[in-house]
Amino acid sequence: MYLLTQQAAGQGNVLMSLLPFVLMFAIFYFLLIRPQQKRAKTRNMMLANVKKGDKVVTIGGLHGKIVELTDDTMVLLVNDSTRMTFNRSAIDSVVSSAASE
Incomplete structure (x- = not known):
């Protein structure tokens, strides 16, 4: 009888020692991992929905209008004659969409 109560107490101690780790993982998941996944999605x-005519800002801060677009690259018209080629992933934000103009 005494042996059974020691085993039950030992199992309770194991669960109680794991509880802080489970709580820390839950906190990290809801405060760090989940929001990061949402931002990535x-x-x-946004990268999948860009199209020709959209005005964008690159990660480096360059403003331009998309004149050519492939699966992995884009050509931006920076001024009347300057065209620059960038990776599609270099887009930081879409300033205005061609559909809204």
Whole structure:
């Protein structure tokens, strides 16, 4: 009888010692991992939905209008005659969409 109560107490101690780790993982998941996944999903959707005519800002801060677009590159019209080629992933944000103009 005494042996059974020691085993039950030992199992309770194991669960109680794991509880802080489970709580820390849950906190990290809801405060760090989940929001980062949501931001990545939103960015991937934005990159997938850009089209010719959209005005964008690159990660480096360059403003331009998309004149050519492939699966992995884009050509930006920076001024009347300057065209620059960038990776599609270099887009930081879409300033205005061609559909809204």
